[in-house]
Amino acid sequence: MNKSVKAVAAIIGVFASVALAAPQALGSGGLSISPSIVESGATRGVIGTVSVSNTSNVTMRITATVRPWAQASNGAVTPNAHRVLSSEISLDHSAFSLAAGQKQTITLKLLRTPANGALYGNIDVIGVPPTNKARNGVTVSYQLIGSVRVLPSKAREKFSATTTAMRESGSGHGELSVGIRNTGNTIDPISGTFHIQGALASVSGVVPSETIVPGATVFAPLTRIHGQLPHGNYTATLTLMQNRSTILRNVRLKFKVS
C-alpha cells in the first residue's frame, strides 16, 4: 500500500470511528470490524484479534467463522461457503449476543503450521437483529468479511502459465487471456508483459495486475483482438513478476486465431 493510500486510510479510520459513534443519520445503526485485515507469521498461537462493534440500537446475535477463499477464473474472490478453517484457526468467541453500543474482541489462534507454509482466508462476521415476528416485509442482517493472512516464514514464489483462452466474438475478434496458476505460497499481486507473434502480425502489451490465491488459476486478460490478428497460428511469450522479482520469464504458449 503506497503512502498516499495509507494517509487516506488513516484519515478514514479516524472519521470512521466518529461516523459510527455519532447519531446515525440512516436510523437503524450498524456493525463494524477492526482490523479488517489480520496478518501474522505462520507461528502457532495467537495471530491477532478482531474487535466487533455493534453501533445499532438493538442487540444483535453475532456469529464469526474463518473460511478459505474461493477464487473464480476472472479473479473474483468470495468466502468458500462450504468450508471452514476451524481445524487451522480457532476463535475464542464465535457466537455471542452483542448489546447495542458494545464491542467484543475475538482472538484468532493458529492451531497448526499450514501444510503450504501459509494460509489465506477470511473472517466472516454476521450480525442478525432480533427477529420481530410482528414485522412483515423485508428485514436486513449484516455481514462483514475481512481477510486473514498467515504469511510464510519462507516465501515460495511459484507460478505457472499453462494455457491460453480465446473468447471469440467474431472472425478475428475476441479476447485472449492466459491461465496463471499460483503453485507457491505467496499472495502478493503479479503482473508482467507479453508479446504475441505470428507470421503476419504481432502485438505486445502488459499483463494486468492480478492477486491469485495459492492453488487457484486465474485467466488474466491479455488483449482484445479487433481484427488485428489475421487467421493463423501465434505464439504468446510471457514474462511475469511479483514484488519486482521475475517469477516467469519468456514462457511460450501457442494458440490459433480461426
Place this chain on the structure above:
Amino acid sequence: MKSRTPNRQPSALAGLAILIAALALCGQSSAAQPFKRGSVRVGGTVPSFLGLVVTQPNGLGSFPDSHAAQSYASSFEAAVTSTDVVAQLSVTDEGQYGHMTSGTSVLPLPLQIAATGKHFASLGAPNGVVLKHWTGPIAAKTTVIRLLQRIAAPLAVTGPYHTTLLVTVASGTP
C-alpha cells in the same frame, strides 16, 4: 481627604513589561532552546476497518391489490466505510432463494434488487447480487438499495409476507 484607589493600570503594564523582558532573556540564554519555526510530524497507526450501517426497509409486507398484475417497491440505505484497497457491497436472500414467504405460501416471482441507476436483478443466486465495487478507501459511502416485488397473478394469500436479506460488505483483497 479622599483615599485614592490604586491605579491598577501601571501595575498591569509593569507585569507585561517584565514578561516581555523575561521572554527576551530566555531567547538570549545559551541554556534555553531558541524558538524555531518549522513543521512537526504528527502521526500514528490506525487499524484497518470495515463498517456497515443500514436502515431497515418498510413496506412489501402484504399485497392487498394482488388481483391485478402490479409492482410493489421499497428501498433502504447502506453506508459503507472501508480502509481496504478493494471493497464490495452485495445482497443475498437468506430465505427461499429470493422469494418472499408467508407461512407455507411462496410468492411465485422473486424479489428484485438494484442500486440506484442500475438494472434490477433477481435475488436467488448463491453469491447474491453485487451492487457496488470500490477500489480505494471510502467513508460512510451511502448506496440507496431499491427493492421491487412484481405480482403477476391473483394471490391466494395476500400477506403478511416476509424475507431476510443479508447485506454484505467484503474486503476484496485476499
